Amino acid sequence: MTKNIKLNMSRRIRRTPYTNRVEEHGVSDFTVVNHMLLPKGFKNSVEEDYWHLSKEVQIWDVSCQRQVQISGPDAAALIQKLTPRSIKTMETGKCFYIPMLNENAGMINDPVLLKLDDDMFWVSIADSDILLWAKGYALGLNLDVNIEEPDVYPLAIQGPKSEDLLVSIFGEEIKKIKFFNFRVVDFEGTKQVIARSGYSKQDGFEIYFKVHEKYFDKVEMGEKLWDTIWEAGKKFNISPGCPNLIDRIEGGLMSYGNDFTGENNPLECNLEKYCKDDVSHDFIGKQALSKIKNEGIKQKMMGIIFDGDPCPSIGQPLQVLSKDNKKIGQITSGIFSPRIKKNIGLSMILKEYWNVGESVFIQTLDGGKRNGTITSLPFPD
Numbered sequence: 557m558t559k560n561i562k563l564n565m566s567r568r569i570r571r572t573p574y575t576n577r578v579e580e581h582g583v584s585d586f587t588v589v590n591h592m593l594l595p596k597g598f599k600n601s602v603e604e605d606y607w608h609l610s611k612e613v614q615i616w617d618v619s620c621q622r623q624v625q626i627s628g629p630d631a632a633a634l635i636q637k638l639t640p641r642s643i644k645t646m647e648t649g650k651c652f653y654i655p656m657l658n659e660n661a662g663m664i665n666d667p668v669l670l671k672l673d674d675d676m677f678w679v680s681i682a683d684s685d686i687l688l689w690a691k692g693y694a695l696g697l698n699l700d701v702n703i704e705e706p707d708v709y710p711l712a713i714q715g716p717k718s719e720d721l722l723v724s725i726f727g728e729e730i731k732k733i734k735f736f737n738f739r740v741v742d743f744e745g746t747k748q749v750i751a752r753s754g755y756s757k758q759d760g761f762e763i764y765f766k767v768h769e770k771y772f773d774k775v776e777m778g779e780k781l782w783d784t785i786w787e788a789g790k791k792f793n794i795s796p797g798c799p800n801l802i803d804r805i806e807g808g809l810m811s812y813g814n815d816f817t818g819e820n821n822p823l824e825c826n827l828e829k830y831c832k833d834d835v836s837h838d839f840i841g842k843q844a845l846s847k848i849k850n851e852g853i854k855q856k857m858m859g860i861i862f863d864g865d866p867c868p869s870i871g872q873p874l875q876v877l878s879k880d881n882k883k884i885g886q887i888t889s890g891i892f893s894p895r896i897k898k899n900i901g902l903s904m905i906l907k908e909y910w911n912v913g914e915s916v917f918i919q920t921l922d923g924g925k926r927n928g929t930i931t932s933l934p935f936p937d
């Protein structure tokens with residue numbers, strides 16, 4: 557479609573400390589998330605990257621996972637207002653996946669929350685302006701908090717060899733980091749947060765790389781970190797990468813703004829388990845969520861497996877029809893899975909049709925129809 561049309565760069569589309577390196581490695585496409593560049597592909601196909609990710613180790617510039625730092629005496633109270641997930645039992649060193657809702661219980665973000673201390677949190681956001689939302693709410697409630705975007709640029713190390721690679725750089729302590737926990741580790745005399753997490757279904761880590769003032773600028777220090785990992789990674793067959801669409805869809809990881817939006821509530825997004833103890837505290841969207849829980853939801857996110865030629869990554873939603881040609885959903889992320897050897901997709905599906913095994917039609921952009929089947933998420937092995 558829009559081949560060879562370029563995006564005009566300016567300071568509004570922010571580069572990261574690693575953008576030079578990513579370009580040197582032959583990045584082919586970028587997208588923009590949180591007003592910052594996110595690489596979308598390199599020289600290899602999505603499929604080659606998928607196999608590499610499942611066997612080796614990759615380095616991803618995910619700086620666009622911006623941190624909203626909330627600190628001060630009322631920090632925990634504010635965080636609790638922003639999510640139905642209770643943080644009462646959350647300990648320092650933990651990461652929590654938290655839905656964030658508007659007043660209608662519509663999803664406004666699905667960040668990872670890190671507790672750095674009793675009065676210090678990072679909200680690692682998906683693509684929406686949570687800093688403004690949190691500041692506005694804190695101002696309105698007159699809370700004693702400080703909210704800012706710190707100079708933190710996450711770098712993800714993903715794949716089964718990520719542990720061995722990071723042990724070779726940071727030492728045995730890396731092995732002690734459990735899934736969705738973090739530790740503070742030394743890098744060149746600076747303190748760095750490393751969590752076992754990441755936007756893939758492989759083992760992996762995220763370095764919440766924080767710029768230290770002893771360096772000239774974020775690029776100098778960021779490239780130092782990148783180069784250190786790259787050099788040590790050669791022995792582990794490291795390659796540059798980015799969130800992989802095949803791995804993401806197979807794993808049922810949804811992308812905010814694309815697979816779900818403010819029009820969707822957390823129950824539709826299969827995030828009910830993070831809304832369980834919503835009676836214990838007050839939060840934005842509580843009443844609306846309670847009403848939705850009582851009335852029941854009308855659609856929810858499901859997997860779809862469908863026939864036909866291998867589908868390249870879809871740029872526009874594909875309609876999902878019932879066997880009697882009623883519109884029952886739309887595939888918002890879809891691609892050919894080389895493991896399942898069929899096309900796969902994510903779609904909200906109307907209640908009457910969301911049963912696993914239900915037969916459906918997928919309408920392609922050229923008007924053709926393909927046979928499909930509803931499946932559970934993550935996609936079965």
Ligand code: THG
Nearest residue numbers: 621652653666667668680681682736754755762809
């Ligand atoms: N890492 C960090 N920040 C992020 C993302 C990330 N911000 C934006 C975006 N990704 C947020 N979305 C998700 C979605 C899913 C997960 C993490 C972030 C995830 N979920 C686990 C799963 O589904 O297996 C479960 C987590 C849990 O059990 O609590 O990993 O990737 N820093």
